[in-house]
Amino acid sequence: MSSFSCPHFDVANDYCLRLRTDCVPGRKGCVLPADTGFLIPAEERVRMLEEEKRKQRASTPPENRKGMSTP
Numbered sequence: 001m002s003s004f005s006c007p008h009f010d011v012a013n014d015y016c017l018r019l020r021t022d023c024v025p026g027r028k029g030c031v032l033p034a035d036t037g038f039l040i041p042a043e044e045r046v047r048m049l050e051e052e053k054r055k056q057r058a059s060t061p062p063e064n065r066k067g068m069s070t071p
Contacts, residue, residue: 006031022049 008018008031016023018031026032026042038045 004032024049 004025006016006023006025008016009023010017014023015021016030019027019029024030024042024045026036026038027046028042030042
């Protein structure tokens with residue numbers, strides 16, 4: 001097992017500054033070498049993350065959603 005260091009990784013927010021989205025090592029546009037192997041492919045991890053976010057948004061009342069204002 002190994003770890004990596006990325007100059008584009010915002011540790012506090014688990015965010016990729018280069019791609020301006022959630023950090024998923026190995027996703028398209030990532031600076032990791034193309035031959036880097038993962039147990040779960042990056043595309044699958046991105047899909048799982050998006051599903052998790054959708055479920056979280058669905059369970060959060062509209063007045064508590066970040067960036068949304070109430071009339």
